[in-house]
Amino acid sequence: MHIEESVKLDFKDVLIRPKRSTLMSRSGVDIRREFVFHHSGRHYHGIPVIAANMDTTGTIEMALALGAQGLSVALHKHYPEDELIAFFQSLQHGKLKASTAFYSMGIGKADYEKFAAVMARAGDAIEYVCIDVANGYSEVFVHFVKKIRASFPQLTIMAGNVVTGDMTEELILAGADIVKVGIGPGSVCTTRKMTGIGYPQLSAVIECADAAHGLGGQICADGGCSVPGDLAKAFGGGADFIMLGGMLAGHDECAGDIVERDGKKFKRFYGMSSRTAMEKYAGGVAQYRASEGKEVLVEYRGPVTDTLQDILGGVRSACTYVGAHKLKELTKRTTFIRVTQQLNEVFGKS
Numbered sequence: 001m002h003i004e005e006s007v008k009l010d011f012k013d014v015l016i017r018p019k020r021s022t023l024m025s026r027s028g029v030d031i032r033r034e035f036v037f038h039h040s041g042r043h044y045h046g047i048p049v050i051a052a053n054m055d056t057t058g059t060i061e062m063a064l065a066l067g068a069q070g071l072s073v074a075l076h077k078h079y080p081e082d083e084l085i086a087f088f089q090s091l092q093h094g095k096l097k098a099s100t101a102f103y104s105m106g107i108g109k110a111d112y113e114k115f116a117a118v119m120a121r122a123g124d125a126i127e128y129v130c131i132d133v134a135n136g137y138s139e140v141f142v143h144f145v146k147k148i149r150a151s152f153p154q155l156t157i158m159a160g161n162v163v164t165g166d167m168t169e170e171l172i173l174a175g176a177d178i179v180k181v182g183i184g185p186g187s188v189c190t191t192r193k194m195t196g197i198g199y200p201q202l203s204a205v206i207e208c209a210d211a212a213h214g215l216g217g218q219i220c221a222d223g224g225c226s227v228p229g230d231l232a233k234a235f236g237g238g239a240d241f242i243m244l245g246g247m248l249a250g251h252d253e254c255a256g257d258i259v260e261r262d263g264k265k266f267k268r269f270y271g272m273s274s275r276t277a278m279e280k281y282a283g284g285v286a287q288y289r290a291s292e293g294k295e296v297l298v299e300y301r302g303p304v305t306d307t308l309q310d311i312l313g314g315v316r317s318a319c320t321y322v323g324a325h326k327l328k329e330l331t332k333r334t335t336f337i338r339v340t341q342q343l344n345e346v347f348g349k350s
């Protein structure tokens with residue numbers, strides 16, 4: 001047994017110190033980023049925010065809405081092959097960029113076979129893939145990333161999830177361009193409760209970004225953002241991309257019907273390891289495992305565009321407070337202050 005004594009931080013533990021700035025207005029802030037990916041060599045230019053590959057948020061409808069503004073969606077893996085192919089091919093001829101959508105997969109045999117079939121039929125339409133497992137520390141996962149990289153050198157591969165620098169390096173060396181970071185911070189995740197495993201998300205981002213950047217790779221901070229300021233903190237801590245689930249839930253573009261309770265409208269949102277998801281896709285919770293996600297009702301929020309404006313407006317404003325003309329400059333202009341209080345809640349929590 002070992003105890004790590006250094007302080008590890010969550011978004012709630014810090015604020016960003018304002019700095020003298022020559023920026024006149026948040027409209028002068030460019031929140032797009034450009035990257036040339038380490039392995040694929042492909043060029044990316046967009047707003048580096050990605051809707052999570054959950055079957056509620058990682059939808060084609062979400063991709064159309066987010067893609068129109070330069071953001072991305074990791075499409076959930078439960079779409080039928082033909083629908084995925086038709087959508088990715090539509091990106092080749094339409095106005096949306098290839099970075100609009102990531103193809104997502106797990107590392108099971110069925111995942112690989114479906115992916116191989118899709119690539120055989122529409123390989124030139126797919127540029128971005130997300131290889132996603134709950135526990136990115138397993139050897140089979142690293143082997144799987146190596147196998148995909150060897151077979152498809154042209155793909156930009158995002159892989160995860162991990163929370164430490166050593167494993168970030170290992171995944172980049174195995175072929176990942178972007179390492180997805182986060183174990184346990186998600187809004188509908190119960191991993192920490194069920195297993196005791198996890199890592200404070202802001203420190204995970206800071207440490208993994210440092211490791212990835214040293215090798216020319218990128219990271220995606222996945223999970224735990226609950227307000228726009230958390231995105232500013234994740235970018236400030238070094239995140240190149242941010243993945244959002246809960247903050248994008250409850251919108252028209254999310255899968256699922258509107259549910260009414262006491263005259264109010266809601267949409268269901270649940271973890272992909274929740275009982276709900278396992279019953280939907282795996283015929284129930286297998287006897288050897290426990291659910292590591294929960295289901296919630298999120299108040300219905302209409303079209304996602306208004307929420308996006310809030311989120312991106314918050315990030316732009318954070319940049320003006322520290323004098324960052326571009327999102328790229330935010331990290332070097334960020335000084336985190338440790339705090340014991342975030343908000344004044346005298347009038348409630350919202």
Ligand code: 5GP
Binds near residue numbers: 053134187188243247
């Ligand atoms: P959020 O933005 O809602 O805080 O976090 C979204 C992330 O939570 C997803 O991208 C994914 O990494 C994680 N997640 C989604 N479903 C589950 C689940 O059932 N269990 C766990 N442990 N994590 C989940």
